Amino acid sequence: MAFNIKENLHQNKDAWVDMFHVLRRELYNIFTDRGVLIVFFIACLVYPLVCGYIYNRELLYDIPVAVVDESNSSLSREYLRKIDATSEVKIQSYCSSMEQAKKMQSVSKVHGIIYIPKDFSYNLNRGEQSVVGVYADVTSFFWYRNIMLACSYVSQSMGAEIQVKNLIVSGTDYEKAVSSVQPFKPTQHLLYNPGGYPSFILPIVLILVLQQTLLIGIGMLTGKATETNRLNTLIPDNAHYKGVFRIIFGRALALFITYLPIVVYVLIIIPKFFNLPQLVSSPYEILWFITPFLFSTILLGMTIGVFFKNRENSIPFYLFMSIPMLLLSGLSWPREAMPVFWEWLSHVIPSTDxxxxxxxxxxxxxxxxxxSKEHLWLWILSGVYFITTFFAYRWRINKGNKEISQEE
Amino acid sequence: MKKGIIPVFKREMQRMCSRPIYIMMTIVIPVVIIVFFATFLDKGVPSQLPIAVIDFDNTSSSRQIVRTISSGQVCNVRYKLSSYETAKNKMQSGDIYAFVVIPRNFQRDVINGIQPEVVFYTEYAHYLAGSLIMRELSTTLATLSAGVNLKLRLAQGQNENMAMSQIQPIRNDVHIIGNPTLDYSFYLSAIIMPGLIFLMTLICTIYAIGLELKFATSKRWLILADRSLLKALAGKLLPYTILFSFMEIFAHIVLEKMLGFPVNGNPVLLCLGSILTVLSYQAIGVFITGCLPVLRDALSIGAFYGVLGFTIAGFTYPNLAMLPAVQSYTLLYPLKYYYSLYCGIRINGLGFVDTWNIFLCLMAYIFLPLLIIIRLKKAAIKLNYSRD
Structure with missing residues (x-):
């Protein structure tokens, strides 16, 4: 009995020794492979900087538009002055006809057209409704957004002024006129992210950069192992590489240790540098939240990695997924508008949560x-991908052993 | 043995079929991309986005507001809450995108002409959802407010036509040129879907040439092409030009037939533009491999360059909002020209007369490999770069 316990202890000690041996060796593999170093360190260092630099100017203002003013009255000129004064658009040119304006729009000199009909001020003066034609360029969502914002703001505010004036003329006192024009006031407040599009997209890009570089790098490492090991096996011919658990833990920990400083740079330093919203109370919370993300990504990469026979194959395989993954995250395209199948699939990817x-x-x-929902799910994913890695590795190792015994 | 472009072409076809990764890059991935965009953005316009309402008034007027908001397309009033804190908590847990607060004594204040405020809070961390809800809520509430105004006027004995024009003196008649239904999927997939296939063209080109260098087969490849690198490149890349051009045209057919995207202009001209863009990306691939004749390095640089194109080409976010220095970097990307070509032909219906300069720019990329041809040939013969 005592002997058994001793044996057990001995085995346990072996497991730790093996694991640390694997860990050390994997760290050595990572830091001696130029390709992996480029993907892990240079890409993570440079890509967030370049993206942040591209989106540097933040707000989009003064979209060029053309106007066709057939009314040419003091009211229409007032309307256009107000449009020009908004920060969203600027009047690039005054055209004499719609044809001329459309010509300018089709060659992208302007991104929208505002058309004021002949009867604009005639109708307004008679107390009838005037219609302003607003034409937005479809080539970007932002043209539509800015032109709509500017026109509806000016139409509403000028309309309210005209109403108040009419009411005062007909004998209502000012305060009563104002409140009857707008019986209650809708007020909008934007919560969070005052920076608009750039500070919306950058955090998503940062997480995706971490995930994609990890997946590509792990693919490179396993592909290289398959290429260089004797008889193209996944696991090197080494006494310490026995027991699937030891290998998986050793590898995963080596990658985790490598990525910790990268995470600090990408998710903590870069957002500070570009003044992204930082409402989190402590950076440790970010690290604690991101830990299961790292583990699930590493283990997912290790599972898929067993299929790579060449070190270069991981770039073609993973690269195109970056943009579909961005859409699947549900931040740019709302989750509610996704087909059920893709919604379900999106949670299989660690970056989504x-x-x-x-x-x-x-x-x-x-x-x-x-x-906590997202955090828990990432831990569950880590567990699931641990199991898949276990089976994938066992399959590859058995296959490798068979090939070796056949050879012998 | 016959030498020249055709034998190289045949050899390349054999190489393609012998490695599954080629089938993956040229057929499986482009088809996955097309299927993804065709199905993912199926719904076109997001609807039923969850929001909450805090109704402190709880009268017939305030309930009317809640009913009107939920009857709209965009918002779905999923929660009726009783405090600002719970609403904020729901928002931070990701359950709602927005909430509306109706103040105490709302109905009484409206009747007494005190002009109460109805405040709505939208979060902008979900940019598209936030924008949509903001637009929807502000028009719905403005209409409701005007409706009360209308009721008062009708009660005063104004006729309805008169009253309607009085409450909204200026109305905007909005048209979107080329996209009458305001289908948001258009903004996302019209360029990204072809763009991803161009990205695969670039990667595949680098891979196909780099692999010759890596496995030291480049000498045989050159000899088969009569020792002319241009012939060797032409024969080698032609299968991919054909495959990827076919995929681009297939992508357009899917976009237009299945998703109903605009079909103005001459389709042949657009096909020509797509083929030219495929060729320019191949030329850039050759250029990158020539600069860095090591497969893995060239692939890393190509990946970095290619992915950045989606940010920089200006269809996800307008170039107008970028720094002037960044705007000039768009010159590096054929995707930028493809984007203007697509908009010009498919949306604005321009002909060759108005787009020839874009074609010319795309053609300029094709001469890029001439800059590195000597270096690449040397590398192919001497194999003087690391190959592990």
Whole structure:
């Protein structure tokens, strides 16, 4: 009996020794492979900087539009002056006809047309409704957005002024006129992310950069192992590489340790540098939240990695997924509008829940309990991908052993 | 043995069929991309986005507001809450995108002409959902407010036509040129879907040439092409030009037939533009491999360059909002020209007369490999770069 316990202890000690041996060796593999170093360190260092630099100017203002003013009255000129004064659009040119304006729009000199009909001020003066034609260029959502914002703001405010004036003329006192024009006031408040599009997209990009570089790098490492090991096996011919658990833990930990400083740079330093919203109370919360994301990504990469026979194959395989993954995260295209199949599939990708949790944490200041759903799911994913990695590795190792015994 | 472009072409076809990764890059991935965009953005316009309402008034007027908001297309009033804190908590947990607060004594204040405020809070961390809800709520509430105004006027004995024009003196008649239904999927997939296939063209080109260098087969490849690198490149890349051009045209057919995207202009001209863009991306692929004749390095640089194109080409976010220095980097991307070509032909219906300069720019990329041809040939013969 005593002997057994001793044996057990001995084996346990072996497991630790083996695991640390694997860990050391994997770290060595990572830091001696130029390709992997480029993907892990250079890409993660440079890509967030370049993206932040591209989106540097933040707000989109003064979209060029053309106007066709057939009314040419003091009221129409007032309307256009107000349009020009908005920050959203600027009047690039005054055209004499719609044809001329459309010509300018079709060659992208302007991105919208505002058409004021002949009877504009005639109708207004008679107390009838005037219609202003607004034509927005479809080539970007932002043209439509800015032109709509400017025109509806000016039409509403000028309309209200005209109403108040008419009421005062007909004998109503000023205060009563104002309140009867607008019996209640709708007021809008934008919560979170005052920076608009750039500070919306950057946090998503940051998480995706971490995920994609990890997946590509792991693919490179396993592809390289398959290429260089004797008889193209996944696992090197080494006494310490026995026991699937030891290998998986050793590899995953080596990658995790490598990525910790990268995470600090990408998710903590870069957002500070570009002044992204930082409502999270402590950077440790980010690290604690991102830990299961790292593990699930690493283990997912290790599972898929067993299929790579060449080190270069991981770039073609993973690269195109970056943009579909961005859409699947549900931040740019609302989750409610996704087909059920894609919604379901999106949760298989670690970045989906990581992006949602990270953005809510930093941009909206959500507490750990408010993002516990995402956090828990990432831990579950880590568990699931651990199991898949186990089976994938066992399959590859058995296959490798068979090939070796055949050879012998 | 016969030498020249055709034998190289045949050899390349054999190489393609012998490695599954080629089938993956040229057929499986483009088809996955097309299927993804065709199905993912199926619904076109997001609807039923969850929001909450806090009704402190709870009168017939305030309930009317809640009913009107939920009857709209965009918002779905999923929660009726009783405090600002719970609403904020729901928002931070990701359950709602917005909430509306109707103040105490709302109805009484409206009747007494005190002009109460109805405040709505939208979050902008979900940019598209936030924008949509903001637009929807502000028009719905403005209409409701005007409706009360209308009721008062009708009660005063004004006739309805008169009253209607009185409450909204200026109305906007909005048209979107080329996209009458305001289908948001258009903004996302019209360029990204072809763009991803161009990205695969670039990667595949680098891969196909780099693999020759990596496995030291480049000498045989050159000899088969009569020792002319241009012939060797032409024969080698032609299968991919054909395959990827076919995929681009297929992508357009899917976009237009299945998703109903605009079909103005001459389709042949657009096909020509797509083929030219495929060729320019191949030329850039050759250029990158020539600069860095090591497969893995060239692939990394190509990946970095290619992915950045989606940010920089200006269809996800307008170039107008970028720094002037960044705007000039768009010159590096054929995707930018493809984007203007697509808009010009498919949306604005321009002919060759108005787009020839874009064609010319795309053609300029094709001469890019001439800059590195000597270096690449040397590398192919001497194999003087690391190959592990």
């Amino acid at each position: 990581a992006v949602n949790g990270f953005v809510r944490m930093t941009t909206m200041g959500s507490s750990m309990s408010e993002i």
